[in-house]
Amino acid sequence: MPNVTIDGTEIEVPAGITVLQACEMAGVEIPRFCYHERLSVAGNCRMCLVEVAPGPPKPAASCALPVADGMAIKTDSEMVKKARNGVMEFLLINHPLDCPICDQGGECDLQDQAMAYGRDGSRFEENKRAVKDKHMGPLVKTIMTRCIHCTRCVRFATEVAGVPELGMLGRGEHAEITTYLEKSLDSELSANVIDLCPVGALTSKPYAFVSRPWELAKTESIDVLDAVGAAIRVDARQTEVLRVLPRLNEDVNEEWLADKSRYACDGLMRQRLDRPYLRENGKLREASWDEAFGAIAAKVKGTSADRVAAIAGDLCDTESMFALQQMMGALGSANIDCRQDGAKIAGPRGSYVMNTGIAALENADAILLVGTNPRWEAPLVNTRLRKAWLHGGARVGVVGPQTDLSYATEYLGAGPETLSAIADGSHEFASVLKDAERPVVIVGMGALARDDGDAVLGTVRKLVESCNVVRDDWNGFNVLHTAAARVGGLDLGFVPGEGGRSTNAILDGAAAGEVDVVYLLGADEIDTAKLEKAFVVYQGHHGDAGAHCADVILPGLAYTEKNGTYVNTEGRVQLARQAVQPPGDAREDWSIIRALSDVLDAGLDYVTLGDVRTAMSAANPVFDQVDVASIAEWGAFGSDGAMNAAPFESPVTNYYMTDPISRASETMAECTREFVNANGERTGTDG
Amino acid sequence: MSETFAFNAEYEARAQTIIGRYPEGRQQSAVIPLLDLAQRQAGGWLPTEVLEYVASYLGMPKIRVLEVASFYSMFNLEPVGKNFVQLCRTTPCWLRGSDDLRAAAKDVTGCGLGETSDDGLFTVVEVECLGACCNAPMVQINDDYFEDLTAESFKAVLEALKRGETPETGSKVGRKGSEPEGGFTTLTAEGA
Numbered sequence: 001m002p003n004v005t006i007d008g009t010e011i012e013v014p015a016g017i018t019v020l021q022a023c024e025m026a027g028v029e030i031p032r033f034c035y036h037e038r039l040s041v042a043g044n045c046r047m048c049l050v051e052v053a054p055g056p057p058k059p060a061a062s063c064a065l066p067v068a069d070g071m072a073i074k075t076d077s078e079m080v081k082k083a084r085n086g087v088m089e090f091l092l093i094n095h096p097l098d099c100p101i102c103d104q105g106g107e108c109d110l111q112d113q114a115m116a117y118g119r120d121g122s123r124f125e126e127n128k129r130a131v132k133d134k135h136m137g138p139l140v141k142t143i144m145t146r147c148i149h150c151t152r153c154v155r156f157a158t159e160v161a162g163v164p165e166l167g168m169l170g171r172g173e174h175a176e177i178t179t180y181l182e183k184s185l186d187s188e189l190s191a192n193v194i195d196l197c198p199v200g201a202l203t204s205k206p207y208a209f210v211s212r213p214w215e216l217a218k219t220e221s222i223d224v225l226d227a228v229g230a231a232i233r234v235d236a237r238q239t240e241v242l243r244v245l246p247r248l249n250e251d252v253n254e255e256w257l258a259d260k261s262r263y264a265c266d267g268l269m270r271q272r273l274d275r276p277y278l279r280e281n282g283k284l285r286e287a288s289w290d291e292a293f294g295a296i297a298a299k300v301k302g303t304s305a306d307r308v309a310a311i312a313g314d315l316c317d318t319e320s321m322f323a324l325q326q327m328m329g330a331l332g333s334a335n336i337d338c339r340q341d342g343a344k345i346a347g348p349r350g351s352y353v354m355n356t357g358i359a360a361l362e363n364a365d366a367i368l369l370v371g372t373n374p375r376w377e378a379p380l381v382n383t384r385l386r387k388a389w390l391h392g393g394a395r396v397g398v399v400g401p402q403t404d405l406s407y408a409t410e411y412l413g414a415g416p417e418t419l420s421a422i423a424d425g426s427h428e429f430a431s432v433l434k435d436a437e438r439p440v441v442i443v444g445m446g447a448l449a450r451d452d453g454d455a456v457l458g459t460v461r462k463l464v465e466s467c468n469v470v471r472d473d474w475n476g477f478n479v480l481h482t483a484a485a486r487v488g489g490l491d492l493g494f495v496p497g498e499g500g501r502s503t504n505a506i507l508d509g510a511a512a513g514e515v516d517v518v519y520l521l522g523a524d525e526i527d528t529a530k531l532e533k534a535f536v537v538y539q540g541h542h543g544d545a546g547a548h549c550a551d552v553i554l555p556g557l558a559y560t561e562k563n564g565t566y567v568n569t570e571g572r573v574q575l576a577r578q579a580v581q582p583p584g585d586a587r588e589d590w591s592i593i594r595a596l597s598d599v600l601d602a603g604l605d606y607v608t609l610g611d612v613r614t615a616m617s618a619a620n621p622v623f624d625q626v627d628v629a630s631i632a633e634w635g636a637f638g639s640d641g642a643m644n645a646a647p648f649e650s651p652v653t654n655y656y657m658t659d660p661i662s663r664a665s666e667t668m669a670e671c672t673r674e675f676v677n678a679n680g681e682r683t684g685t686d687g
Numbered sequence: 688m689s690e691t692f693a694f695n696a697e698y699e700a701r702a703q704t705i706i707g708r709y710p711e712g713r714q715q716s717a718v719i720p721l722l723d724l725a726q727r728q729a730g731g732w733l734p735t736e737v738l739e740y741v742a743s744y745l746g747m748p749k750i751r752v753l754e755v756a757s758f759y760s761m762f763n764l765e766p767v768g769k770n771f772v773q774l775c776r777t778t779p780c781w782l783r784g785s786d787d788l789r790a791a792a793k794d795v796t797g798c799g800l801g802e803t804s805d806d807g808l809f810t811v812v813e814v815e816c817l818g819a820c821c822n823a824p825m826v827q828i829n830d831d832y833f834e835d836l837t838a839e840s841f842k843a844v845l846e847a848l849k850r851g852e853t854p855e856t857g858s859k860v861g862r863k864g865s866e867p868e869g870g871f872t873t874l875t876a877e878g879a
Contacts, residue, residue, distance in 0.1 A: 164748035169757040180750040181735070 002069040007076055019062035019073055020048050028075050031084065031113045033091075033198045034150035035063035038254065039159060045091070045150050047113065049083040050075050059083040081117075088118040091148050094129050094173075095199070102146065104200030106213040110148065131176055137184030138670040139191045139259060141208050147201035149175050153193035160256070161187040162386050162406030177201070184674055187406075188379040188655055191263065192256050195245065206263055206667045207243045211235075219579035220247055222566055223261040224315050224559045225659060227481035228358065228380045229568030230257055234265075234560050234579035241265045241560050241580055251359045251629070252568065258379040259671065260655060260662055267665030268558050271543045274584025277553035284553065289585070292552050293599045299535045299551075300331070300600055303516045309335035309506040312494055313522035313540065314483030314659055317564025317576070318623065319612045320539075320556070320589035321485065321494050323604060324521050326615075327593055330602035334500030335515065338489025340523045341651060342504050343445050344453030345479065346495045348635035349622070351457070353487055353571035354381075355475035356440055357629050362387040364394050364476070366436030368429065369409075370419060370460060371400040371648030372444020376655040377482050378569065381442075382406065388440075397429045400446055400648035414647035416456060419447075423463035433467035440476040441469050446648040448479070458638030470634065481569040482651055482658070485522075488567035491620050510534040520546045521589070522556065524660050539592060542660035554596075555586035558661060562588050563609060565616070565623060572629040573622060692740045698724045702744070715747045718755050722762055731771055731829075732763035760814065768803045768810040770848050772796075773827040777816035783823040787838040789813075795845040808849060821865035822858055831856040835868075 001012050004019075006026040013022045018041070023030050033045035041064050049059035051074040059079060074080060092114065099105045131144040149168060154177065157166040163186060165179045179185055185193070194202050216235040223230040223244070230253035233245045244265050246257035276292035277284040287295075300308060310328050312321045321338060328336050339345065345352040356364070361384040374382040382405060388394040389407040396409045399418045412418050412429055421427035433439040441464055447456045460477075463469070469476040481487060489495075496502050501509055503526065509515035511530040518531055522540040528549040538550035541558040559566075561582040567573050582588075587595075590612050597604045606612045617624045656671040657663045694702055702721055709716040721741050722733065729737045733756055742752040756762040763771070772792060776785045789811075793799055796809040803810040819825045822834030826841065833844055833856060840859040847854040860868060 158748075165750055167750035167754045169754060171758045180748075180753060 371447025
């Protein structure tokens with residue numbers, strides 16, 4: 001390992017790194033604009049100049065210079081100071097001094113570094129250049145005069161997002177960043193270029209001129225709009241969530257965030273249920289909590305337990321599901337289900353989580369996708385798969401929907417037939433998996449949320465066993481969920497008990513008059529037409545499908561308003577934290593159920609959230625292991641039954657609208673118009 | 688030009704030869720010569736569909752081809768006249784009378800710098816040094832250099848082009864290369 005001297009201090013660094021990285025290891029800050037540790041090295045901003053000996057007697061760009069043994073690096077010499085001064089003066093020649101009206105102001109790399117490394121004035125007396133703004137879609141606002149041509153956005157789009165649509169046209173004074181023919185940047189990760197942009201050239205369109213960073217209260221939390229569980233920071237002013245930004249979590253989202261998770265937050269202020277409602281004479285009217293509870297009690301007490309059922313939705317925290325599960329148990333009902341899409345999963349933990357782990361997916365060398373479109377179901381899992389393809393040359397086979405995943409795939413077939421062929425070894429891809437060192441099979445809800453889902457799961461199990469995908473030191477069997485609440489619900493065992501009804505049986509039973517009371521805990525993605533005859537209690541935060549068919553509405557909280565536990569698709573238990581105060585009369589979900597249980601004589605004795613968590617951990621110790629994706633136990637699952645021949649379809653037909661929050665979001669509606677219905681006909685209600 | 692662009696047989700063969708010079712999987716390296724071929728076939732400039740044709744021909748993203756095409760001044764992204772007149776106005780040519788050439792061009796073609804004549808015969812643009820300073824002032828018309836020009840000789844060239852003739856290229860004062868006008872001034876001795 002090379003020994004280098006940095007500002008007089010000797011340090012041993014790993015071979016193959018750059019001078020800039022070596023300086024960082026030594027704790028010396030190097031200013032930079034174009035260099036980014038997750039992108040390729042461009043070396044075009046020249047801000048990272050340092051003095052290196054031996055070498056030519058001039059400053060060297062440290063981001064592109066490999067360290068060598070015996071190097072003496074100076075970052076504080078007169079030469080370096082002068083070089084940085086000069087680079088900064090050049091960068092500012094064409095950069096407008098419009099910080100007071102720039103949205104980047106206060107969190108701008110250029111602003112900060114001009115303060116730290118710049119000079120007090122400019123000797124440039126000519127006119128600055130002006131550049132026309134470019135259209136990049138509904139999320140990214142451009143003020144291209146501010147661009148300093150670091151090309152971070154170009155490299156991100158090309159390398160990470162896999163949509164090579166951004167580029168730098170022209171050269172020198174006339175260079176401009178643009179998308180091809182100024183089309184929208186068609187990626188689910190497009191807004192990450194906003195974070196990457198070191199200046200105010202690419203800023204957030206929905207957040208334009210909304211707030212200054214120092215006005216915001218920042219809360220570190222967890223995203224729940226897909227099952228990835230990305231680490232986020234919720235920026236709020238008073239009761240309003242103004243924006244959501246990614247936080248670093250190498251194991252889950254690195255430092256990226258998908259567009260829906262970032263921009264659905266305006267949906268948190270719309271369509272909210274902020275007080276209890278009661279249906280009287282076919283119409284919902286505002287009610288007090290006592291009235292609402294009274295109505296529920298009157299109905300439930302006259303109904304036998306086996307005619308009462310509960311379905312938990314996709315955004316529920318595990319605490320509220322746990323409380324509901326306890327209450328239903330106390331009432332004596334086994335009709336509970338957290339799989340509102342009817343997915344046939346419940347078994348040993350290893351059968352319903354992503355065993356490989358999100359981060360480890362990028363090491364895979366053969367990947368089989370079954371009934372899933374990861375680009376829409378979990379964009380940040382898709383970036384890992386893209387890495388495996390890009391850097392590791394992984395072969396990716398697809399059984400199910402054929403879509404552009406931003407990397408090369410081999411389409412093997414549409415459904416069960418191909419899956420069986422791979423499982424019994426008659427398909428060529430079986431040997432690809434067998435010969436791979438780190439094979440990965442990813443099963444999506446498109447394959448499991450079917451009537452024959454159990455048989456599909458059984459076939460996949462056969463496949464992973466025959467192809468040796470699960471080994472002592474490697475578990476390549478993965479389930480990719482679409483709902484943030486799902487794994488938590490399964491960990492709790494929020495599934496039908498002995499003789500209980502599953503989601504479809506509850507709905508059918510309600511339609512047939514066999515189920516009288518249905519408790520929907522944030523469940524909206526179900527066929528509510530079947531619930532017309534039943535007495536429906538809806539507890540949730542948005543006036544969506546579930547609330548429309550409800551007889552009693554209990555206003556709960558969205559994920560930014562409560563402390564809650566969520567388990568992501570790899571089985572990682574994570575805590576979301578309250579960022580803002582809830583609207584109106586809405587209450588924390590577990591406490592609503594706690595209060596209702598008193599009225600129903602099914603008393604839960606929890607006083608605080610901590611009590612619920614303690615009981616939850618006692619029920620399943622996995623909830624004790626926060627931020628850990630523990631190794632899940634493996635066992636028998638799936639069945640041998642016959643599969644029907646219908647092709648696998650991804651459950652996500654519109655990435656931008658999958659849940660009550662994103663359906664209420666104007667920004668997501670605009671994205672839907674721009675990307676999903678781009679070629680579709682417009683209806684009269686389109687804006 | 689036809690609706691969909693494709694290389695003609697001759698250019699197709701040349702394109703394949705060029706691509707063949709690069710290792711397997713590196714065919715994108717051929718983008719510059721292929722754009723040149725495409726520009727010649729498409730009438731001196733590169734419409735969007737031609738850029739996209741080259742992109743799909745080489746299997747590269749469209750934006751990457753546009754980046755290359757917009758970087759080099761030899762690729763035109765706007766339509767140009769049949770005779771693409773590149774007038775050098777860098778210092779040596781300027782000192783030797785490029786302003787007169789510009790006026791001459793305006794007289795004959797009606798085009799100022801950056802303009803295309805109404806009949807589509809000429810586009811006149813200003814360029815930086817083309818590397819023929821010894822023979823200043825000079826212009827490049829399509830692929831050919833015209834050197835040692837005066838307003839009159841330049842006008843004659845343009846008039847000839849207007850008539851559809853092919854004027855003689857090179858120096859207008861009879862020089863073969865960049866040797867001094869009027870014969871050698873040094874190293875004149877026999878056997879020296």
